[in-house]
Amino acid sequence: MGSFDFIVKSFTPDDLMLVVNRAVEKWRLSRETARLRTERDAHLLQLATEKSRLRTIMQSMADGLLVVNIDGQVVLGNAAAGRLLRCADGRCESAPLETLITKRNIYNEIQRLLQTREDTQLFLEWEPDEADNPGLPAALRVTLAPIRDEAQRFLGVVVLLSDISEAKEYERMKTRFISMVAHEIRAPIGAVESYLNLFESGTHLDDPAQIRAIARRCLDRTRALLALVGDLLEITRRDGPSVSKKIEKVDGARLLGDLIEFHRPSAAERGISIDLELRGDAHVIDADPGDVERMIGNLLSNAIKYNRDSGRVFVRLEGTPGQLRLEIRDTGIGMTPEETKRLGEEFYRVKKPETRAITGTGLGLSLVKKIVGSCHGTLEVESTPGEGSIFRILIPTGGGQTDGQSQKQR
Numbered sequence: 110m111g112s113f114d115f116i117v118k119s120f121t122p123d124d125l126m127l128v129v130n131r132a133v134e135k136w137r138l139s140r141e142t143a144r145l146r147t148e149r150d151a152h153l154l155q156l157a158t159e160k161s162r163l164r165t166i167m168q169s170m171a172d173g174l175l176v177v178n179i180d181g182q183v184v185l186g187n188a189a190a191g192r193l194l195r196c197a198d199g200r201c202e203s204a205p206l207e208t209l210i211t212k213r214n215i216y217n218e219i220q221r222l223l224q225t226r227e228d229t230q231l232f233l234e235w236e237p238d239e240a241d242n243p244g245l246p247a248a249l250r251v252t253l254a255p256i257r258d259e260a261q262r263f264l265g266v267v268v269l270l271s272d273i274s275e276a277k278e279y280e281r282m283k284t285r286f287i288s289m290v291a292h293e294i295r296a297p298i299g300a301v302e303s304y305l306n307l308f309e310s311g312t313h314l315d316d317p318a319q320i321r322a323i324a325r326r327c328l329d330r331t332r333a334l335l336a337l338v339g340d341l342l343e344i345t346r347r348d349g350p351s352v353s354k355k356i357e358k359v360d361g362a363r364l365l366g367d368l369i370e371f372h373r374p375s376a377a378e379r380g381i382s383i384d385l386e387l388r389g390d391a392h393v394i395d396a397d398p399g400d401v402e403r404m405i406g407n408l409l410s411n412a413i414k415y416n417r418d419s420g421r422v423f424v425r426l427e428g429t430p431g432q433l434r435l436e437i438r439d440t441g442i443g444m445t446p447e448e449t450k451r452l453g454e455e456f457y458r459v460k461k462p463e464t465r466a467i468t469g470t471g472l473g474l475s476l477v478k479k480i481v482g483s484c485h486g487t488l489e490v491e492s493t494p495g496e497g498s499i500f501r502i503l504i505p506t507g508g509g510q511t512d513g514q515s516q517k518q519r
């Protein structure tokens with residue numbers, strides 16, 4: 110109502126209706142204003158909540174996120190990006206883009222997207238050079254995507270950074286493993302093939318002694334190949350979900366004798382002798398015979414492989430009530446304490462000039478370690494570079510048990 114409405118005057122019913130209508134309209138308008146204000150407040154609150162929720166989600170993401178505006182400035186970066194890119198105080202917002210993304214081709218791709226405003230997503234990999242980027246992950250996957258608002262206006266580029274160092278390392282290990290296996294398998298097959306070629310060409314066919322000698326070499330190679338394939342299957346089986354075992358009474362002395370006779374010819378080729386000493390008379394253990402054979406076979410073949418020409422291998426089996434003790438000593442190349450510390454890691458092989466020509470998968474000792482553990486035994490290693498190594502296995506046989514998982518190395 111206005112001051113005009115308070116002036117005393119005669120009025121008609123129409124005048125009265127006009128005043129009433131105006132008052133009603135004013136009341137309606139003030140109610141509408143109040144409703145709009147409440148709605149706007151609620152909307153603002155919702156926006157603020159959404160903004161803080163988005164910020165919380167962004168900050169708790171494991172992947173790094175950078176938002177680059179159309180001028181190429183980093184206007185937003187989450188905590189993970191700060192951590193992955195080693196930003197000062199963990200914050201990368203407002204840092205120049207080229208100091209964050211130091212990989213030239215990725216930086217150039219971001220600039221290109223900013224210029225072309227293309228609607229494509231790009232997936233790139235970045236393996237930062239440790240010297241130029243200290244502390245950065247060994248490998249990052251970088252995803253680039255354009256940002257558009259609801260009206261499809263181009264706002265900039267979002268950069269997503271994922272640490273894929275572990276996956277890369279796993280991939281590298283797998284490739285290394287496959288090439289190692291292929292290499293290991295190719296050598297004996299190649300040898301057998303060349304022996305068979307001799308037969309095919311008719312050479313030595315009239316000399317039974319030569320034929321037998323060649324057949325024996327073929328057999329040796331084939332057996333070595335089967336042993337390798339066995340190791341590979343065993344490793345994958347043991348790492349599988351369920352391992353079935355057949356526990357039997359295994360006569361360690363007999364098994365050891367058989368294995369020594371099996372390895373003697375290959376040792377003799379390099380003039381290496383093998384001596385066996387049996388002590389005590391309790392040589393029987395409850396175990397999976399395949400496991401015990403694999404365990405002793407691996408140690409024995411290592412003692413020959415890593416020995417010097419005309420070297421010696423001393424094997425001693427001591428069975429006392431409650432414990433079986435096996436010691437395999439060689440006069441070979443030996444190892445430093447740092448090298449022995451890593452023994453048993455899958456694929457670990459000591460790399461030095463003396464081992465360059467010796468083939469292997471680096472799986473044998475990891476298998477031995479697993480088997481010793483499953484027998485509740487312990488594995489000890491003593492080694493001196495240039496002098497030789499002693500591998501010692503202690504397995505409880507019924508009496509007092511030792512801790513299966515510990516590996517003692519000196």
Ligand code: ADP
Pocket residue numbers: 407411412415416439441442443444452453457458459460464468469470471472473474475497498
């Ligand atoms: P592989 O012999 O197939 O390489 P192993 O797991 O049996 O794998 O052995 C791992 C590494 O340990 C070998 O590559 C070798 O460098 C070292 N090693 C094992 N046994 C001996 C030994 N008796 N003397 C010296 N080094 C050894």
